[in-house]
Amino acid sequence: MISKQTKHYRNNKIYFKMYNIINKDRILDEHKEYYKNNKEKWKNQQKSKEVDRKAGKKYRVKQKILVINHYGGKCVCCGETNLVFLTIDHINNNGSTHRKEIGSNLARWIIKNQYPIGFQVLCWNCNLGKHLNNGICPHTFNEDWEYEL
Ligand SMILES: [Zn+2]
Ligand SMILES: [Zn+2]
Numbered sequence: 001m002i003s004k005q006t007k008h009y010r011n012n013k014i015y016f017k018m019y020n021i022i023n024k025d026r027i028l029d030e031h032k033e034y035y036k037n038n039k040e041k042w043k044n045q046q047k048s049k050e051v052d053r054k055a056g057k058k059y060r061v062k063q064k065i066l067v068i069n070h071y072g073g074k075c076v077c078c079g080e081t082n083l084v085f086l087t088i089d090h091i092n093n094n095g096s097t098h099r100k101e102i103g104s105n106l107a108r109w110i111i112k113n114q115y116p117i118g119f120q121v122l123c124w125n126c127n128l129g130k131h132l133n134n135g136i137c138p139h140t141f142n143e144d145w146e147y148e149l
Helices: 004-022 024-070 095-102 106-112 124-132
Strands: 086-090 119-123
Touching: 004 024, 024 086, 024 106, 086 106, 086 124, 095 106, 119 124
Parallel strands: none
Antiparallel strands: 086 119
């Protein structure tokens, strides 16, 4: 014995089959239309994401310029002024612990905290030199130091 539900489903199945055959072209068109619309939607979404990304990057660069200019605008060790080479350095070498506390955007944190003391501008070169050389950039040569080469 076939239950009412199954019967209903079977009838519907036949009905949908018929419907699909009769309206094949129209359904195809509808699908095409649907994909076309969604493609546009998707494209626009990607576009706006791209705009967001660019705006975000521009904003971060702006923050970095502000902070670097505030702390002198050039490497305190070698005088490098090219922004691409410059980074904000923790004078007391507690950078990695502090970065863990505040996340990756140090410039934003500094602005939010009204440019606290304890930071300076270094180029990447001097920054790395400082870390490899117990907190003092090898530019300031001292023959007593032991270099890790
Ligand atoms: Zn430097
Ligand atoms: Zn240096």
